[in-house]
Amino acid sequence: MPIREIDLPNRVKYLSILDQEGQVDEALDPRLSEELLLRLYRGMVLARRFDERMLIMQRQGKIGTFAPIKGQEAQVGAAAALEENDWIVPSFREAPVEIWRGKPMESILLYYSGYSEGGEIREGLNMLPVSVPVGSQMSHAVGIGFGMKYRGQKSVAATFFGDGATSQGDFHEALNFASVYQVPVVFICQNNHWAISLPRGRQTNSATLAQKALAYDMAAVQVDGNDVLAVYSAVKEAVDRGRGGGGPTLIEMVTYRLSMHTTADDPKKYRSEQEVAEWESRDPITRFEKYLTNRGVLDEQQVRSITQEIKAQISQAEQRWQEAAQKRIDPLGMFEHAYAELTPALRDQREMLKKELEDKK
Amino acid sequence: MPIREIDLPNRVKYLSILDQEGQVDEALDPRLSEELLLRLYRGMVLARRFDERMLIMQRQGKIGTFAPIKGQEAQVGAAAALEENDWIVPSFREAPVEIWRGKPMESILLYYSGYSEGGEIREGLNMLPVSVPVGSQMSHAVGIGFGMKYRGQKSVAATFFGDGATSQGDFHEALNFASVYQVPVVFICQNNHWAISLPRGRQTNSATLAQKALAYDMAAVQVDGNDVLAVYSAVKEAVDRGRGGGGPTLIEMVTYRLSMHTTADDPKKYRSEQEVAEWESRDPITRFEKYLTNRGVLDEQQVRSITQEIKAQISQAEQRWQEAAQKRIDPLGMFEHAYAELTPALRDQREMLKKELEDKK
């Protein structure tokens, strides 16, 4: 056969479970417990409210630049599909996942109000800090996945990144390594349609981002990223695959950034109100709320009490943040954790700054 | 359709035209002129003989480390499919292509005997110098392709690289940019099965390298890289596509490095004699010679005279190389071409070296 089509083993699937009206596809329903369903709902609402609160605080000058997550709350479905021993390697738009995993909100506030102490991560949390350089963190998940395999742990590493990140060379290298070493890594791309001002369609010329996995003969799925059940199911399947020794998976969550890129950004410069409005009608929370209400898992009364609880929770976090911020202003802190031990030059420099601070008093 | 297979537009084809016995597939035969067929043959034999000669010279200490091309001579088919206005952006295993394009063999000898002057490129040659950092040169072809498009030129840029290069992030970025900007670039991967000691199968986990184009919805083909007619045809098709505004193409040439990685390498450490022997039986020159002989384009007499001519040509090049090397030993040459003009520090340093050289006399 001198000219023939090559038969490639993998294909890319698209998965959605809940439609926009909150109707579930019974065959695909992951049949989560009511408790988990409510936790997912709570996680999404908390994330939304906290995001709104942060935006206000940013506008008031209480915190600095941050990346709002509005519209991408269904990512908690991914977090829910992971277990404690699994690792999370986030980018910078995963506050919902981080809070789900147990990062205190005051930590997030500290970080975005310019305190390095906001980067503190509790022992056992198995989650890396925010990674700002786009696309650079995925290979860390590969290393962690290798470590798990090396130690015979039946755990997986899940790493998050955006549509823009798929253009980086590091994305390609990480996927290639993951596939070569068949490590238990789940690559979760939050395709929120924009990388600052660049629309998804000009970021790359492929029909989907999921199909990039074909370059590595890696399992892949494109999922409705505003459908928390679909996200959960897709990630769960990938996690099970990884845990079972089946190697890595690439998941494209099709979602939308409803808010600005960061608080320093003005999306009006580059996208239409209409596009945003269309995606607002696909809000992941509304849809899930409808579903829960239809199923009778949630009623108005509960919605109100959850709202109240969340409000209280957030304001408590703010209070703890304020207390912490007051405690944590020692400028000499910048020399902490540079190395395990201060080097001679750093000792001198620390001394120098100490004197400077005394002078300034 | 909550779960469905995504229909991807591209598929990957495999192309071969001449089989190992030199039998041509009539339907696919590009029907080249006898003159071009003989030029191709000559190009391949010259490349082989020059490579053998260089290996001897290297063993004699006359030249330094270089990367033999034995077995990969069918790459001249790619060069033949290009026109003068097209650009060539090579890696380091494209001596056959470079010679085809018009690089003097003495230039290559100068380069590998440690003279920077070996990097000289004649005006109008439209070919970049050897690029050593694996995978790094492809994005230059994208920039050149952009320039062609910007200037409304109907030309293309062809860039060469190895199987190992496909693992580099720069490979991914270059393909993505090429597809986004739909530039006339032909990416030619010489999959010679080895990246130093790493076999193709462990370089990446995909069935083919050609399929990596699916990540960019880019046209792609895998071609028998020891079949000079197939290489010609595949590249010609890609060149026509690029010239016609149809954007980039990825071509995987399946070939084999019969010799060592470089003269500093010992392939016995990592691969079996048997594998090499198998590939020797697929020698691109033998096969083509059979075909030409069968077709009556070539006879023993001609083979002998071509061999003689090539021998003379190579020894003339060696002579010119020796003359050039004698002329070109001025150490101060290292300051030439650092910048358009010498900087003050370089002027001082040049002066310093000049004195040093005088002292040493």
Next chain:
Amino acid sequence: MAKMNMVQALNLALRQEMEKDDRVVLLGEDIGVDGGVFRVTDGLLDKFGPQRVLDTPLAESAIAGMSIGMAVYGLRPVCEMQFSGFSYYALHQMEAHASRMRARSQGRYTVPMVLRAPYGGGVRALEHHSESREIYWAHTPGLKMVIPSTPRLARALLVSAIRDPDPVVFYEPKAVYRAFREEVPEEEETFPLGKSRVARPGGDLTLISYGASLMPTLEAATELSEKDGVECEVIDLLSLSPLDDRLFIESVKKTGRAVVVHEAHATFGAGAEVIARIVEKALLYLEAPVRRATGFDVVIPLYQREQDYLPGVHRITKAVRETLAF
């Protein structure tokens, strides 16, 4: 002449060079529709169209690599790295190719490109948005490295950089972007690469700085003049590569004392080279050790501690007073 901030002045330089020379093409992340995250390229897409102002995918190495190819082909690409903190993704391209193509091809191919990048601290930004690692570039032979300090100089230097036949890394002090305005002539103005300038004359001590640090350096000079009656001569390096040591050597020969100021880490920072040049060329004139008022050898901290990291007026005046008291 219009009063402009540095962003406007850079925009002017780009616009005028693009008008004059159709080889000039811009590329980078968010430089088109968005006009760049700092608005340096604002309006240029509208004016010159998408073939000359390219919004690129998110990949710094390819941005640099594609620019190299464009430059080789005969264009004059000006690419933007959104923040210098992400420019290291492109270091291998600049190191392996941009800086070497001329020598590698023995003068046949050149890479007349400019790689622009906002650099430096002081704007309360996120991690990786405040670095000052100019040394990576300045130590790389074959590259030029420029850091302007005022709007007018930024404009003139950028024009020179675009016209330069060699690759230029152009770091823009983002703390200066909107800090003040300066008269910038509409008519063409250039400033030669590889030349420093006297930003303030004086005879008692030489202050050597560049980029964003020039602001506190000048402030410190003013304070020292007013409070101590000490007149510092302030040298603004402008180019780190080629480094112009002529002015600061002359100045030190006159003053006998010097302090170098920059926000980059002290160790292996630019100050070290300045001191080495002083030692090589003016040792006998030195009446006191040359001090460095610089950033510390730690990653620049998040913004609560950023000002304590940066060399401010206090750190500078203290170094000057100690040097004078030596």
Next chain:
Amino acid sequence: MAKMNMVQALNLALRQEMEKDDRVVLLGEDIGVDGGVFRVTDGLLDKFGPQRVLDTPLAESAIAGMSIGMAVYGLRPVCEMQFSGFSYYALHQMEAHASRMRARSQGRYTVPMVLRAPYGGGVRALEHHSESREIYWAHTPGLKMVIPSTPRLARALLVSAIRDPDPVVFYEPKAVYRAFREEVPEEEETFPLGKSRVARPGGDLTLISYGASLMPTLEAATELSEKDGVECEVIDLLSLSPLDDRLFIESVKKTGRAVVVHEAHATFGAGAEVIARIVEKALLYLEAPVRRATGFDVVIPLYQREQDYLPGVHRITKAVRETLAF
């Protein structure tokens, strides 16, 4: 004690640390079956298997990035960059993550990895195979940077680097790899990071060098002793970061004169920092300008001119004689 060249000594260090500690895992291009292009990892795949000696695909950034993940997870990866000239592909990973993870996570996560890379000229190699750009790493806070000069020290330093809680960039002078042999004890030996050593005592002038340049430096010292009766004290820096200035400052206080030798480019090279430290800490002892005998500010040329680029005995002795005659 066996006599070993540096390649063997490094191999010994790796083998013993792997035997002792199953957290130590090696990765890199061609380090397994092939034993590394310089054979530093020879035999280790056979001994420890493919889970501990990983032949990686050809991607330096992922090698570093994967190592970071491994280190965070609790392993002690030692990755190899085949040549330092290709290590800049990994600079952004080392800069953005390895060097910062400790501070970013406030001490929760650390990156105890070693990034090994053969560096430097003198072996008649191809382009990009002879660079000496240690400054990129040494100027990056949060990293340590070590460059051994002899087999025994290489072994001891590599063991220390592997055990170090912070990321260490370990440049191996390939010109020394097989240049000479030295007794290397089978028993464990370490050498603290951040400490220099006196390689040859003397009282007339201080020669400061490291890595491959130490060989010509010592040769020059011998020649100067024999021919001129001048006794140079030779300081071998060993670590560039943290830089140990104690020994060379002490020495300069005694000798009053110094010459710095390295094959990296002069401008913004390590010599500048050494001179800056001398100025800061021992200016009044200086009787002559500190000179630099270094590589030039051009890309290291192909091998016909390589020796003219490198600081050889002649360049060093000349600098010393001029310094003494000052």
